[in-house]
Amino acid sequence: MTDLTEACEFVSSSLAEVGDPVKAPQMQAYMKTEMPFYGVQKAGRTPIVRELVKRFPPADGDDYERLVLALWELPHREEKYVALAVARHFKNHIAPERLHLYQRLIVEAAWSAWWDLVDEVATKLIRPLVVGYPDDTWPTVDQWVDDDDMWLRRTAVICQIGAKDATDARRLFDFCAARAHEKDFFIRKAIGWALREYARVDPEAVADFINSHLEELSGLSYREASKHIQHLVDPR
Numbered sequence: 001m002t003d004l005t006e007a008c009e010f011v012s013s014s015l016a017e018v019g020d021p022v023k024a025p026q027m028q029a030y031m032k033t034e035m036p037f038y039g040v041q042k043a044g045r046t047p048i049v050r051e052l053v054k055r056f057p058p059a060d061g062d063d064y065e066r067l068v069l070a071l072w073e074l075p076h077r078e079e080k081y082v083a084l085a086v087a088r089h090f091k092n093h094i095a096p097e098r099l100h101l102y103q104r105l106i107v108e109a110a111w112s113a114w115w116d117l118v119d120e121v122a123t124k125l126i127r128p129l130v131v132g133y134p135d136d137t138w139p140t141v142d143q144w145v146d147d148d149d150m151w152l153r154r155t156a157v158i159c160q161i162g163a164k165d166a167t168d169a170r171r172l173f174d175f176c177a178a179r180a181h182e183k184d185f186f187i188r189k190a191i192g193w194a195l196r197e198y199a200r201v202d203p204e205a206v207a208d209f210i211n212s213h214l215e216e217l218s219g220l221s222y223r224e225a226s227k228h229i230q231h232l233v234d235p236r
Contacts, residue, residue, distance in 0.1 A: 053090070157191055196226075
């Protein structure tokens with residue numbers, strides 16, 4: 001079993017050592033969060049993550065969860081980035097049994113940290129599950145699209161970004177249509193983003209969806225979705 005205390009101490013001390021006290025408040029202000037930063041950009045975190053996964057590999061799925069959560073619960077923003085990097089690294093533990101863990105990360109990220117962590121979970125951890133284990137994963141994600149939690153709804157919409165030919169297009173379009181009426185910026189942006197990315201795979205299908213939902217789609221969703229296929233979509 002991984003020594004969680006030692007792993008957390010390694011991460012915190014390593015980040016503190018390379019942190020920039022000038023950048024830290026600037027990064028915090030940019031992300032509009034009260035969560036403290038060390039002032040470490042991704043390039044500075046990468047060698048720390050590399051050493052961490054070498055020294056503290058989880059023994060099994062339960063150990064993986066404990067390690068991810070122990071890092072996630074540390075107080076600084078960069079420690080949460082490291083937690084998600086660790087979660088992504090151990091691909092053999094990204095399985096339907098971890099859905100409850102990833103759902104917790106989505107909900108807690110929205111409470112304390114905001115959109116970038118939510119999107120990381122959605123596109124890097126949920127996507128491999130809906131693609132690799134659709135029968136075990138979609139029943140849960142199908143519920144998220146109507147959940148009271150806006151960030152779970154956003155996750156349902158964007159979780160196939162990057163899936164390319166493996167995208168379940170019917171679900172993508174159904175989810176976008178189901179949430180098209182929403183006024184929240186993050187949902188409207190999510191719809192546009194998801195459709196724009198799938199347009200790289202099947203521009204005609206996305207154009208057909210846009211043209212048949214012109215009245216329902218917000219201006220933001222329409223603009224984002226049609227960005228590279230203006231020649232195929234009807235004007236607003």
